[in-house]
Amino acid sequence: MKPPTPEVNHYIDRAAIKTLMGTPQVSTTAMEGTVSGYHRNSLKGSSVEFSEYREYTPGDDLKRLDWRVFGRTERFYLKEFEADTNLHCHFLLDSSSSMKFGNEISKFEYGKKIIGTLSFLFLQQGDAVGMHLSGEISSATSIAKRNPAQLHTVLQALLYGNAEGDEKISSSMHEIAESSGVRSLIIIVSDFLDDADAIMQAIHHCKERKQQLVLFHLLDEQEENFDFRQPTRFVDLENENVVISDPKTVREEYLHALKSHISSIRKGCMETQSSYHKITTKLCLSDGLRPFATDPNFSSKR
Amino acid sequence: MSFLQPLALLGLCLILAPVVIHLLNLLRYKKQDWAATQFLLKAEKKSSKFSRLRHWLPLLLRILALLALTFLAARPILHEGTGWWSLSAYQPGTVVCLLDRSSSMGRPSAQANQSLQDMAQKQILSVLRDHPKQEIILFDTLGREPLIINDTMVKSQVILDKFFSPTDTSAHLPNSIIHVMKWLERESIGKAKIKVYSDMQNNSWKLQNSAETLATIRHALSRNYKLWELQVHPLQSSTSMNRSIAIEKIFKGIGYIQPHLAIDRSKNIQETITLEIDVGERTQTLDLNLSASKNLLSPKIRLPANNDSPWVRLRIPLDSAPFDNTAYFTTDSQEPKKILVYAEDKKVEEIIVAAAQVKQDLVISLIDLTATKPANLSAVDLIIAQGINFESHSASLENFVKKGGTVIEFPPSALINPSQRQVSWHFAELENISRVFKVQQWNQETGILANTSGGQPLPFSYFETRKRVLPVHGETLAYYNDGKPFLTREKKGKGFHFYFSTLPLTSWSNFEEGFLLVPIIQRIFQTIASPNQEFFKVCGRYESLEYQGALPVTGNPQDSPIENAGIYQINQSTIACNRPLEENDLTYVTKQEVIESLSSNNIQWLAQSSPEDVVKDEELWKVFLLLAIGFLLTEAFFSLPPRLKAAR
Numbered sequence: 040m041k042p043p044t045p046e047v048n049h050y051i052d053r054a055a056i057k058t059l060m061g062t063p064q065v066s067t068t069a070m071e072g073t074v075s076g077y078h079r080n081s082l083k084g085s086s087v088e089f090s091e092y093r094e095y096t097p098g099d100d101l102k103r104l105d106w107r108v109f110g111r112t113e114r115f116y117l118k119e120f121e122a123d124t125n126l127h128c129h130f131l132l133d134s135s136s137s138m139k140f141g142n143e144i145s146k147f148e149y150g151k152k153i154i155g156t157l158s159f160l161f162l163q164q165g166d167a168v169g170m171h172l173s174g175e176i177s178s179a180t181s182i183a184k185r186n187p188a189q190l191h192t193v194l195q196a197l198l199y200g201n202a203e204g205d206e207k208i209s210s211s212m213h214e215i216a217e218s219s220g221v222r223s224l225i226i227i228v229s230d231f232l233d234d235a236d237a238i239m240q241a242i243h244h245c246k247e248r249k250q251q252l253v254l255f256h257l258l259d260e261q262e263e264n265f266d267f268r269q270p271t272r273f274v275d276l277e278n279e280n281v282v283i284s285d286p287k288t289v290r291e292e293y294l295h296a297l298k299s300h301i302s303s304i305r306k307g308c309m310e311t312q313s314s315y316h317k318i319t320t321k322l323c324l325s326d327g328l329r330p331f332a333t334d335p336n337f338s339s340k341r
Numbered sequence: 342m343s344f345l346q347p348l349a350l351l352g353l354c355l356i357l358a359p360v361v362i363h364l365l366n367l368l369r370y371k372k373q374d375w376a377a378t379q380f381l382l383k384a385e386k387k388s389s390k391f392s393r394l395r396h397w398l399p400l401l402l403r404i405l406a407l408l409a410l411t412f413l414a415a416r417p418i419l420h421e422g423t424g425w426w427s428l429s430a431y432q433p434g435t436v437v438c439l440l441d442r443s444s445s446m447g448r449p450s451a452q453a454n455q456s457l458q459d460m461a462q463k464q465i466l467s468v469l470r471d472h473p474k475q476e477i478i479l480f481d482t483l484g485r486e487p488l489i490i491n492d493t494m495v496k497s498q499v500i501l502d503k504f505f506s507p508t509d510t511s512a513h514l515p516n517s518i519i520h521v522m523k524w525l526e527r528e529s530i531g532k533a534k535i536k537v538y539s540d541m542q543n544n545s546w547k548l549q550n551s552a553e554t555l556a557t558i559r560h561a562l563s564r565n566y567k568l569w570e571l572q573v574h575p576l577q578s579s580t581s582m583n584r585s586i587a588i589e590k591i592f593k594g595i596g597y598i599q600p601h602l603a604i605d606r607s608k609n610i611q612e613t614i615t616l617e618i619d620v621g622e623r624t625q626t627l628d629l630n631l632s633a634s635k636n637l638l639s640p641k642i643r644l645p646a647n648n649d650s651p652w653v654r655l656r657i658p659l660d661s662a663p664f665d666n667t668a669y670f671t672t673d674s675q676e677p678k679k680i681l682v683y684a685e686d687k688k689v690e691e692i693i694v695a696a697a698q699v700k701q702d703l704v705i706s707l708i709d710l711t712a713t714k715p716a717n718l719s720a721v722d723l724i725i726a727q728g729i730n731f732e733s734h735s736a737s738l739e740n741f742v743k744k745g746g747t748v749i750e751f752p753p754s755a756l757i758n759p760s761q762r763q764v765s766w767h768f769a770e771l772e773n774i775s776r777v778f779k780v781q782q783w784n785q786e787t788g789i790l791a792n793t794s795g796g797q798p799l800p801f802s803y804f805e806t807r808k809r810v811l812p813v814h815g816e817t818l819a820y821y822n823d824g825k826p827f828l829t830r831e832k833k834g835k836g837f838h839f840y841f842s843t844l845p846l847t848s849w850s851n852f853e854e855g856f857l858l859v860p861i862i863q864r865i866f867q868t869i870a871s872p873n874q875e876f877f878k879v880c881g882r883y884e885s886l887e888y889q890g891a892l893p894v895t896g897n898p899q900d901s902p903i904e905n906a907g908i909y910q911i912n913q914s915t916i917a918c919n920r921p922l923e924e925n926d927l928t929y930v931t932k933q934e935v936i937e938s939l940s941s942n943n944i945q946w947l948a949q950s951s952p953e954d955v956v957k958d959e960e961l962w963k964v965f966l967l968l969a970i971g972f973l974l975t976e977a978f979f980s981l982p983p984r985l986k987a988a989r
Contacts, residue, residue, distance in 0.1 A: 267371075269366070274375060275378040276376050284381060288396045291384075
């Protein structure tokens with residue numbers, strides 16, 4: 040008997056949608072979209088938002104001359120307005136074997152729910168969405184699209200995605216920084232079990248490409264607390280190496296190393312004005328995404 | 342260190358339990374799939390030595406706690422002697438006190454206004470006061486069964502008073518120490534301290550005459566090295582003025598008795614004291630002028646015609662040590678000395694009888710010794726013989742001398758040729774008429790040839806002889822100018838055999854003139870111990886044991902002839918008991934002499950007694966209880982959950 044196949048809608052968390060639906064997710068940095076949208080464009084356009092006056096230069100469109108100013112000052116000025124556009128959002132889901140770890144729900148499954156829910160929201164507000172699994176950057180779902188069918192495509196990709204292999208997240212971040220266009224939004228969902236310096240370099244690479252970065256750092260409760268009582272044989276999920284240890288003895292050092300790693304990533308995000316959200320998988324998704332909704336680097340307030 | 346319950350040390354095997362449990366826990370690993378291995382590896386690498394130590398520390402503390410609990414159950418005892426660490430069973434230390442109860446212990450102490458006996462009692466009882474749980478085995482120099490005293494018994498003053506009361510005996514401490522050691526061996530007592538309380542009087546230790554006994558003590562101490570310890574507590578007597586009276590011997594004549602008294606004084610001052618003489622109920626007094634420290638007196642005491650109290654008590658004024666101010670003797674049923682004279686030369690016999698007859702009350706018998714049966718000698722005190730072949734009477738005469746009789750022998754008058762030579766004499770020697778043999782050397786200090794009380798020497802300078810027959814046996818008392826013996830003395834049993842080398846004949850020497858013969862024979866009379874005459878017994882000697890149960894006529898009703906001087910009545914006869922004459926001795930042995938004589942490492946000389954000298958054993962259970970609690974609390978702290986520990 041085959042295990043029941045989860046439906047694609049399983050990855051859209053209705054409670055989270057209900058929480059986040061009323062507040063459009065707007066980028067604080069200028070985006071370069073193809074159509075009008077919620078996001079500020081790097082170019083001037085025809086929105087209702089006044090931007091600035093500029094002296095006429097031969098070749099400018101005469102329709103944009105402000106004749107009232109000419110009547111008062113007999114000089115030619117152009118009146119310019121802000122342009123609104125949509126954004127291209129690229130999701131990167133860490134598919135290394137370490138993402139399989141989890142007590143009630145694995146980090147990989149939790150990450151899928153984050154991506155499914157946010158994809159629904161971004162597509163609802165007209166943004167283009169693309170989804171990447173680490174190690175599979177150039178797949179069919181890698182191109183961001185804004186049509187409603189893209190949601191199904193993304194959910195299908197999530198459904199068939201597996202956490203296996205030992206691809207480092209930093210290398211996938213470098214790849215996505217190059218492959219996605221400038222001024223797009225990259226949302227990385229990973230446990231970031233990689234060298235902290237390599238991750239920092241990848242973050243800076245993305246920033247150099249003028250991409251806005253949102254990091255969802257997934258941690259299981261056991262990883263976060265390391266609350267084991269007896270000597271344990273730890274088997275690495277990526278390379279199956281065995282570490283025999285007495286948790287009581289090394290707990291403090293472990294927690295110190297974890298805290299230090301998180302601090303490094305958080306510091307990189309602060310330097311690049313990227314968003315960082317540490318989420319413990321025991322939280323329900325609506326609670327897990329609530330800090331994202333109120334993130335000052337990525338909020339509804341302009 | 343040893344243990345009261347050494348079997349409990351088997352519990353040491355329990356320390357394996359936490360080790361095994363710990364190892365089993367380490368083997369029971371839980372398998373866990375893990376993602377964040379990189380932090381785990383980093384933590385393992387950074388885990389410091391202290392963290393690893395802290396990991397093993399609870400195990401170590403559990404083991405130590407079990408060790409401490411095991412030792413606690415075994416009840417360790419820390420004591421001196423068997424080293425700090427020993428798994429042997431504990432042998433409790435026994436304290437044995439040997440008390441010198443000789444008469445001299447009645448002298449006042451130098452430190453306090455009390456007798457040495459009281460001082461010793463105070464020191465022994467202070468041991469019990471400082472260590473209430475300690476028992477003391479108390480021996481004395483009388484050789485009685487030991488008395489076991491403890492803290493509660495101290496309250497029973499009657500028993501203690503009887504044991505610590507003064508006696509008029511002498512002591513032989515080396516023998517008493519042997520007695521104690523034999524008791525320790527008989528009772529299988531392993532560890533003991535033998536504490537000797539004595540005034541260290543020379544006469545009580547007899548170090549010069551007890552070589553064999555001292556060697557036995559040395560051997561016993563070395564055999565029980567670190568088990569038996571001999572502690573000597575010297576008690577110093579006061580140097581204040583003390584007089585003592587003692588009877589050296591008694592000469593009895595018809596109607597009178599003449600004791601030879603020794604009055605010793607600790608200080609040499611001129612004084613007149615009154616000697617009270619109690620003849621039964623009648624008291625006479627006699628004033629004595631004393632100038633020397635040692636005074637020899639021979640007062641003549643007239644005995645009443647109807648003497649119904651046949652005893653005499655002599656008293657000098659009481660001083661700080663009253664025990665030695667009195668002397669006793671009896672007067673009844675005592676016969677004058679009987680002398681038997683035999684000489685092959687009648688002239689010699691006349692001269693000897695004349696010389697001996699100076700004392701009017703002597704009974705002199707002129708008997709043909711060769712015809713006398715041995716039984717007839719039982720009533721004789723002294724034999725003076727000349728020219729007798731003693732070999733033919735060896736059995737009877739040997740027996741007479743060994744019992745205490747005295748023989749004065751002169752050589753045969755006929756010159757001895759080699760065929761006639763007797764065992765006791767060498768060949769006769771003749772000197773030229775122009776040259777004679779003279780006596781040149783003799784002991785002028787003591788003995789029968791000593792100078793007179795006025796310091797005058799015996800007139801040997803006038804003496805000369807032309808013939809002599811040198812004696813073979815005995816120690817020489819006077820020497821001729823060529824080093825040959827003039828007079829010798831041989832000790833046989835209790836008696837003495839004197840040999841003269843010349844005859845009191847004109848043809849031999851001027852010995853017959855009497856200026857030398859008379860004083861020498863008279864002095865021999867005075868020194869002889871008559872086997873048939875006994876005026877008093879000596880307390881503590883074997884002979885006094887025969888009179889156990891005698892009723893005291895003088896002194897306290899509880900007095901006994903074994904311990905106390907005095908007059909006693911037993912089986913309708915009266916006996917007198919005196920303390921030993923040697924107790925007048927005022928010389929003392931030194932620390933060096935005792936240590937050298939016993940030459941053992943197990944001897945301590947404790948001039949000052951302190952409680953620590955007695956018991957140094959101490960139970961250590963409190964230490965191990967505290968250690969166990971400490972270990973368990975520390976282990977509990979290290980075993981706390983991390984959060985609780987952090988909250989602390």
